[in-house]
Amino acid sequence: MVSVRVFGGPTALFEYGGLRFLTDPTFDPPGDYARDGRRGLTKTAPPSGTVTQVDVVLLSHDEHPDNLDNSGRALLTTVPLTLTTPTGAQRLGNKAKGLADWESVELKGGITVTGVPAIHGPGRRADVEPITGQVVGFVLTGDGLPTVYVSGDNASLDAVREIVDRFGPVDTAILFAGAPRIPVLFDGEPLVLDSAQAAEAAKILGASRSVVIHCDSWAHFTEGRDNVVAAFTAAGLIDRLDIG
Template sequence: MSITITLIGGPTALIEIDGFRLLTDPTFDAPGDYQLPHVKLEKLTGPALSARDVGDVDAVLLSHDQHSDNLDHSGRDFLKSAKRVLTTQAGAKRLGGQAEGFAPWASTTLKKGGRTLAVTATPARHGPAGIEPLSGDVIGFVVERPKPGRPVYVSGDTTWFDGVAEVARRFDCGVVLPFAGAAQTRGPFHLTMDTNDAIETARAFADAVIVPVHTDGWAHFRQDASDLRASFDTLGFGRRLRILEPGVATVIES
């Protein structure tokens, strides 16, 4: 079975599956700077599609709200018109409105025209062990459609750790979207998956199609899609890697 994914930029992708339209981490601002409490982030490129181009969605899958490279000013505006916003428990309290908070492994069901999708929040760790007091809570998502369709995994901002491995043990995902730009700000460590993490993820999800996002558009990313391509090709995983062209709806067979 197939799904359609349109990369909009950074962590923002439109996932169309069984008649549902899901948007990950909305970022629609033009390039510019964002001063966070501990660091300044610089956005280098704007979105391939505007919020108006995207139109209505059935749900926003928001991995976290506290960092501007995952939810910027225009993204916050987009949330106001979204039918459902699924995010962390802490994020839902901050955002209010229709935001719904989920702890890892909690689930909900999306319904539309007699069809359903199950969405399960998954663990995420936004950097090395012990980073949580600085980075805040983050979740990923598994989206399950009726069989024979296979689940889709959206990692959110995370590195490779036991929580991601547990997702692979619990769900036979056919498509995996790792957030894989090797983000680095204040410390010598990365805050999202680097090429090694992405390879470990591909190994864990043994035959899934790997569709990286969050690899472009920000100054604090240390690796990009070309680094992933080189690593995957060298280690024999290249046939499973799909690099998306921003703004182009791409059909992924799973």
């Protein structure tokens, strides 16, 4: 079983094939993030700890502070490799590599990381991406290793179905949830999975274990851990849930 340590928000650390992977690093203290001269997003809680060694950052996207904050950006300069979106890699520089959908990179130890679809809002990618930006999820595989899926900021169950069609059941799914909403975007519809959708994603994936993150520490997240537990209980999957 892959051991996952959750730090709050979208940030989790896990070891896989001898390498240490960190998802969307957010280590700032609570505070406000301005956008266009106005208050944008508000972080409400500090991280639950710090990290001292990371081999690879799996960054779903770099454009929003609730996925990459100031401390997270500083951390990237110390990490040998950041895997992210193609446009994000251009912005972040030579330690970052972009992965398009279904594009893979081989790492030491026989680990393969594949970029997989993610849509940061309701509806079609062509309608969503110009507003919320390009996002990528990840699937990790290797000989003798369990399959791990990291969703990133994805709101599409159709994307999840595409992923399971290619990779089959996964062992561990690290699912971003929290139903974040911005009233002026998409009529206030969730920008990432809500709790019921996270449970449905776990069912679609056939996940032996689901670690649900991205459901605390930010004011625009409208569902928290209690909602996740209730949804997985209703779906008959509570024995496969790890809330971190």
